[in-house]
Amino acid sequence: MIDVDLQLTVADGTRRFDLAARFATNVPFAALYGPSGAGKSLTFQAIAGLLHPSRGHVRLDGRTLFDSAKGIDVPAAERRIGYLFQNYALFPHLSVRENVAFGLTSWRKRRLSPEDAAQVDALLRSFDLTAMADSRPRTLSGGQQQRVALARALACRPQVLLLDEPFAALNPMLRSAVRQDLAAMQREWGIPVLMITHDIDDVLDLADVAFVYEAGQVAREVDLRAGTSRSLMAQKLGVPARDETPERNRLRRLLHG
Numbered sequence: 001m002i003d004v005d006l007q008l009t010v011a012d013g014t015r016r017f018d019l020a021a022r023f024a025t026n027v028p029f030a031a032l033y034g035p036s037g038a039g040k041s042l043t044f045q046a047i048a049g050l051l052h053p054s055r056g057h058v059r060l061d062g063r064t065l066f067d068s069a070k071g072i073d074v075p076a077a078e079r080r081i082g083y084l085f086q087n088y089a090l091f092p093h094l095s096v097r098e099n100v101a102f103g104l105t106s107w108r109k110r111r112l113s114p115e116d117a118a119q120v121d122a123l124l125r126s127f128d129l130t131a132m133a134d135s136r137p138r139t140l141s142g143g144q145q146q147r148v149a150l151a152r153a154l155a156c157r158p159q160v161l162l163l164d165e166p167f168a169a170l171n172p173m174l175r176s177a178v179r180q181d182l183a184a185m186q187r188e189w190g191i192p193v194l195m196i197t198h199d200i201d202d203v204l205d206l207a208d209v210a211f212v213y214e215a216g217q218v219a220r221e222v223d224l225r226a227g228t229s230r231s232l233m234a235q236k237l238g239v240p241a242r243d244e245t246p247e248r249n250r251l252r253r254l255l256h257g
Protein backbone atom coordinates (compact mmCIF):
# COMPACT_ATOMS: atom_id res chain seq x y z
CA MET A 1 0.00 0.00 0.00
CA ILE A 2 1.29 3.43 -0.91
CA ASP A 3 -0.36 6.36 0.82
CA VAL A 4 0.74 9.90 0.01
CA ASP A 5 -0.47 13.32 1.05
CA LEU A 6 1.90 15.97 -0.26
CA GLN A 7 1.78 19.70 0.12
CA LEU A 8 4.70 21.69 -1.16
CA THR A 9 5.56 24.80 -3.11
CA VAL A 10 8.39 25.19 -5.60
CA ALA A 11 9.40 28.60 -6.83
CA ASP A 12 12.14 30.36 -8.68
CA GLY A 13 12.48 34.11 -9.28
CA THR A 14 9.39 34.41 -11.46
CA ARG A 15 7.28 31.27 -11.06
CA ARG A 16 5.61 29.42 -8.26
CA PHE A 17 3.83 26.07 -8.26
CA ASP A 18 1.72 24.60 -5.48
CA LEU A 19 1.36 20.84 -5.22
CA ALA A 20 -1.42 19.45 -3.02
CA ALA A 21 -1.71 15.82 -4.09
CA ARG A 22 -3.26 12.99 -2.16
CA PHE A 23 -3.85 9.36 -3.06
CA ALA A 24 -3.64 5.88 -1.60
CA THR A 25 -3.65 2.55 -3.40
CA ASN A 26 -2.59 -1.06 -3.12
CA VAL A 27 -3.03 -2.09 -6.76
CA PRO A 28 -0.03 -3.63 -8.59
CA PHE A 29 0.00 -0.92 -11.28
CA ALA A 30 -1.16 2.68 -10.86
CA ALA A 31 -0.78 5.51 -13.35
CA LEU A 32 -0.38 9.23 -12.74
CA TYR A 33 -1.99 10.71 -15.81
CA GLY A 34 -2.50 14.32 -16.81
CA PRO A 35 -1.23 17.30 -18.75
CA SER A 36 2.32 18.57 -18.80
CA GLY A 37 3.17 20.68 -15.76
CA ALA A 38 0.40 19.26 -13.55
CA GLY A 39 2.77 18.14 -10.78
CA LYS A 40 3.33 14.45 -11.53
CA SER A 41 7.15 14.49 -11.49
CA LEU A 42 7.20 16.65 -8.36
CA THR A 43 5.04 13.97 -6.71
CA PHE A 44 7.62 11.31 -7.60
CA GLN A 45 10.48 13.45 -6.32
CA ALA A 46 8.69 13.91 -3.00
CA ILE A 47 7.94 10.17 -2.70
CA ALA A 48 11.59 9.37 -3.42
CA GLY A 49 12.84 11.87 -0.84
CA LEU A 50 14.45 14.25 -3.33
CA LEU A 51 11.98 17.01 -2.43
CA HIS A 52 10.71 17.76 1.05
CA PRO A 53 7.01 18.67 1.42
CA SER A 54 6.03 21.37 3.88
CA ARG A 55 3.13 19.22 5.07
CA GLY A 56 1.87 15.69 4.62
CA HIS A 57 3.07 12.12 4.69
CA VAL A 58 4.46 9.29 2.56
CA ARG A 59 3.74 5.75 3.76
CA LEU A 60 4.78 2.57 2.04
CA ASP A 61 3.60 -0.84 3.24
CA GLY A 62 3.15 0.45 6.77
CA ARG A 63 6.57 2.16 6.83
CA THR A 64 6.46 5.94 7.30
CA LEU A 65 9.02 7.57 4.99
CA PHE A 66 7.89 11.10 5.61
CA ASP A 67 5.57 12.68 8.15
CA SER A 68 5.72 16.41 8.74
CA ALA A 69 3.68 16.20 11.94
CA LYS A 70 5.94 13.53 13.46
CA GLY A 71 9.19 15.02 12.12
CA ILE A 72 10.03 11.88 10.09
CA ASP A 73 12.03 12.28 6.87
CA VAL A 74 13.84 9.07 5.85
CA PRO A 75 16.85 9.86 3.59
CA ALA A 76 16.35 9.04 -0.11
CA ALA A 77 19.01 6.29 -0.09
CA GLU A 78 17.18 4.42 2.71
CA ARG A 79 13.68 4.57 1.21
CA ARG A 80 14.02 1.43 -0.97
CA ILE A 81 12.37 3.12 -3.92
CA GLY A 82 13.33 2.31 -7.52
CA TYR A 83 13.19 5.43 -9.68
CA LEU A 84 13.35 5.44 -13.47
CA PHE A 85 13.89 9.02 -14.61
CA GLN A 86 12.29 10.44 -17.74
CA ASN A 87 15.50 10.34 -19.83
CA TYR A 88 16.82 7.20 -18.03
CA ALA A 89 19.84 9.18 -16.69
CA LEU A 90 22.29 6.32 -17.33
CA PHE A 91 25.92 7.02 -16.48
CA PRO A 92 27.71 7.31 -19.84
CA HIS A 93 31.17 6.44 -18.50
CA LEU A 94 30.00 3.21 -16.83
CA SER A 95 29.29 -0.11 -18.50
CA VAL A 96 25.82 -1.67 -18.53
CA ARG A 97 26.81 -3.95 -15.62
CA GLU A 98 28.22 -1.02 -13.60
CA ASN A 99 25.10 1.02 -14.27
CA VAL A 100 22.87 -1.79 -13.00
CA ALA A 101 25.11 -2.30 -9.95
CA PHE A 102 25.37 1.41 -9.18
CA GLY A 103 22.83 1.54 -6.36
CA LEU A 104 24.48 -1.41 -4.64
CA THR A 105 27.98 0.04 -4.50
CA SER A 106 29.07 3.09 -2.54
CA TRP A 107 32.23 5.16 -2.64
CA ARG A 108 33.39 3.41 0.52
CA LYS A 109 32.38 -0.10 -0.56
CA ARG A 110 33.56 -0.39 -4.14
CA ARG A 111 33.14 -4.15 -4.47
CA LEU A 112 29.83 -5.93 -4.63
CA SER A 113 29.13 -8.66 -2.10
CA PRO A 114 28.71 -12.11 -3.74
CA GLU A 115 24.98 -11.85 -3.04
CA ASP A 116 24.70 -8.45 -4.75
CA ALA A 117 26.82 -9.62 -7.71
CA ALA A 118 24.44 -12.58 -8.15
CA GLN A 119 21.48 -10.17 -8.05
CA VAL A 120 23.09 -8.01 -10.78
CA ASP A 121 23.73 -11.10 -12.94
CA ALA A 122 20.10 -12.21 -12.47
CA LEU A 123 18.86 -8.78 -13.53
CA LEU A 124 21.13 -8.73 -16.60
CA ARG A 125 19.79 -12.16 -17.58
CA SER A 126 16.21 -11.26 -16.87
CA PHE A 127 16.39 -8.11 -19.02
CA ASP A 128 18.34 -9.85 -21.78
CA LEU A 129 21.39 -7.64 -21.24
CA THR A 130 24.10 -10.21 -20.52
CA ALA A 131 25.60 -10.00 -24.02
CA MET A 132 26.09 -6.24 -23.69
CA ALA A 133 27.05 -6.13 -19.99
CA ASP A 134 30.47 -4.59 -20.71
CA SER A 135 29.26 -2.04 -23.30
CA ARG A 136 28.66 1.65 -22.69
CA PRO A 137 25.02 2.89 -22.78
CA ARG A 138 25.58 5.09 -25.87
CA THR A 139 26.20 1.97 -27.97
CA LEU A 140 22.75 0.56 -27.06
CA SER A 141 19.39 1.06 -28.74
CA GLY A 142 16.66 3.08 -27.03
CA GLY A 143 14.83 -0.06 -25.91
CA GLN A 144 18.04 -1.63 -24.55
CA GLN A 145 18.88 1.56 -22.64
CA GLN A 146 15.40 1.53 -21.18
CA ARG A 147 15.93 -2.06 -19.98
CA VAL A 148 19.24 -1.05 -18.34
CA ALA A 149 17.47 1.79 -16.54
CA LEU A 150 14.72 -0.58 -15.35
CA ALA A 151 17.26 -3.18 -14.20
CA ARG A 152 19.15 -0.45 -12.31
CA ALA A 153 15.94 0.74 -10.64
CA LEU A 154 15.20 -2.84 -9.51
CA ALA A 155 18.71 -3.60 -8.23
CA CYS A 156 18.13 -2.15 -4.76
CA ARG A 157 15.19 -4.55 -4.29
CA PRO A 158 12.74 -1.67 -4.06
CA GLN A 159 9.35 -1.80 -2.36
CA VAL A 160 7.89 0.32 -5.13
CA LEU A 161 9.01 1.29 -8.62
CA LEU A 162 8.46 4.85 -9.86
CA LEU A 163 8.53 5.11 -13.66
CA ASP A 164 8.52 8.64 -15.08
CA GLU A 165 7.33 8.36 -18.68
CA PRO A 166 9.16 5.08 -19.29
CA PHE A 167 8.25 4.97 -22.98
CA ALA A 168 8.66 8.62 -23.94
CA ALA A 169 12.01 8.14 -25.66
CA LEU A 170 10.88 5.10 -27.65
CA ASN A 171 9.44 5.08 -31.14
CA PRO A 172 5.80 3.94 -31.46
CA MET A 173 6.69 0.47 -32.81
CA LEU A 174 8.95 -0.25 -29.86
CA ARG A 175 6.48 1.20 -27.38
CA SER A 176 3.94 -1.57 -27.48
CA ALA A 177 6.64 -4.28 -27.31
CA VAL A 178 8.25 -2.59 -24.31
CA ARG A 179 4.84 -2.15 -22.71
CA GLN A 180 4.44 -5.94 -22.82
CA ASP A 181 7.98 -6.39 -21.40
CA LEU A 182 7.11 -4.09 -18.56
CA ALA A 183 3.89 -5.94 -17.77
CA ALA A 184 5.85 -9.24 -17.78
CA MET A 185 8.56 -7.71 -15.59
CA GLN A 186 5.94 -6.51 -13.14
CA ARG A 187 4.49 -10.02 -12.90
CA GLU A 188 7.94 -11.61 -12.51
CA TRP A 189 9.31 -9.24 -9.85
CA GLY A 190 5.99 -8.58 -8.11
CA ILE A 191 6.91 -5.01 -7.22
CA PRO A 192 4.13 -2.42 -7.28
CA VAL A 193 4.57 0.22 -9.96
CA LEU A 194 3.57 3.88 -10.14
CA MET A 195 3.93 5.19 -13.67
CA ILE A 196 3.70 8.73 -15.04
CA THR A 197 2.44 8.90 -18.59
CA HIS A 198 0.80 11.23 -21.11
CA ASP A 199 -0.18 8.30 -23.29
CA ILE A 200 -3.72 6.99 -22.88
CA ASP A 201 -2.70 3.62 -24.33
CA ASP A 202 -0.12 3.16 -21.56
CA VAL A 203 -2.90 3.74 -19.04
CA LEU A 204 -5.45 1.48 -20.72
CA ASP A 205 -2.98 -1.34 -21.37
CA LEU A 206 -1.14 -1.40 -18.06
CA ALA A 207 -2.80 0.39 -15.19
CA ASP A 208 -5.28 -0.94 -12.63
CA VAL A 209 -6.02 2.55 -11.39
CA ALA A 210 -5.24 6.02 -12.75
CA PHE A 211 -4.90 9.19 -10.71
CA VAL A 212 -5.74 12.09 -13.00
CA TYR A 213 -3.70 15.21 -12.23
CA GLU A 214 -4.86 18.76 -12.84
CA ALA A 215 -3.04 21.88 -11.66
CA GLY A 216 -1.12 20.25 -8.83
CA GLN A 217 -3.99 18.13 -7.51
CA VAL A 218 -5.43 14.67 -8.04
CA ALA A 219 -8.69 15.65 -9.72
CA ARG A 220 -10.07 12.12 -9.88
CA GLU A 221 -9.29 8.44 -9.51
CA VAL A 222 -10.31 6.07 -12.28
CA ASP A 223 -10.58 2.33 -11.69
CA LEU A 224 -9.51 0.52 -14.86
CA ARG A 225 -9.96 -3.05 -13.75
CA ALA A 226 -12.34 -5.50 -15.40
CA GLY A 227 -15.92 -4.59 -15.92
CA THR A 228 -15.41 -1.27 -17.64
CA SER A 229 -15.30 -0.91 -21.40
CA ARG A 230 -12.29 0.71 -23.02
CA SER A 231 -14.34 3.54 -24.45
CA LEU A 232 -16.00 4.26 -21.11
CA MET A 233 -12.57 4.36 -19.45
CA ALA A 234 -11.32 6.78 -22.09
CA GLN A 235 -14.40 8.91 -21.48
CA LYS A 236 -13.79 8.89 -17.71
CA LEU A 237 -10.19 9.92 -18.29
CA GLY A 238 -11.45 12.79 -20.42
CA VAL A 239 -9.92 11.73 -23.74
CA PRO A 240 -11.54 10.66 -27.01
CA ALA A 241 -11.78 6.89 -27.36
CA ARG A 242 -9.55 5.41 -30.01
CA ASP A 243 -11.14 4.15 -33.17
CA GLU A 244 -11.37 0.45 -32.34
CA THR A 245 -13.01 -0.68 -35.55
CA PRO A 246 -12.40 -4.30 -36.59
CA GLU A 247 -10.55 -3.08 -39.69
CA ARG A 248 -8.17 -1.06 -37.59
CA ASN A 249 -7.59 -4.03 -35.28
CA ARG A 250 -6.93 -6.27 -38.29
CA LEU A 251 -4.32 -3.82 -39.57
CA ARG A 252 -2.75 -3.60 -36.15
CA ARG A 253 -2.46 -7.40 -35.98
CA LEU A 254 -0.92 -7.46 -39.48
CA LEU A 255 1.58 -4.75 -38.59
CA HIS A 256 2.62 -6.46 -35.36
CA GLY A 257 2.80 -9.91 -36.90
Ligand SMILES: Nc1ncnc2c1ncn2[C@@H]1O[C@H](COP(=O)(O)OP(=O)(O)OP(=O)(O)O)[C@@H](O)[C@H]1O
Pocket: 010, 011, 012, 015, 016, 017, 034, 035, 036, 037, 038, 039, 040, 041, 042, 043
Ligand atom coordinates in the same frame (compact mmCIF):
# COMPACT_ATOMS: atom_id res chain seq x y z
N1 LIG B 1 12.05 24.65 -8.91
C1 LIG B 1 10.94 25.06 -9.53
N2 LIG B 1 10.58 26.36 -9.53
C2 LIG B 1 9.44 26.78 -10.12
N3 LIG B 1 8.60 25.97 -10.76
C3 LIG B 1 8.91 24.67 -10.82
C4 LIG B 1 10.08 24.15 -10.21
N4 LIG B 1 10.12 22.81 -10.44
C5 LIG B 1 9.02 22.53 -11.15
N5 LIG B 1 8.30 23.63 -11.38
C6 LIG B 1 7.03 23.72 -12.10
O1 LIG B 1 6.08 22.92 -11.43
C7 LIG B 1 5.13 22.43 -12.37
C8 LIG B 1 4.95 20.94 -12.18
O2 LIG B 1 6.14 20.28 -12.60
P1 LIG B 1 6.20 18.71 -12.84
O3 LIG B 1 7.58 18.41 -13.34
O4 LIG B 1 5.76 18.00 -11.62
O5 LIG B 1 5.12 18.53 -14.00
P2 LIG B 1 4.65 17.17 -14.71
O6 LIG B 1 3.20 16.98 -14.42
O7 LIG B 1 5.56 16.04 -14.31
O8 LIG B 1 4.88 17.56 -16.22
P3 LIG B 1 5.45 16.66 -17.44
O9 LIG B 1 4.38 15.66 -17.69
O10 LIG B 1 5.62 17.66 -18.54
O11 LIG B 1 6.75 16.06 -16.99
C9 LIG B 1 5.64 22.83 -13.75
O12 LIG B 1 4.94 23.96 -14.20
C10 LIG B 1 7.10 23.17 -13.51
O13 LIG B 1 7.56 24.13 -14.42
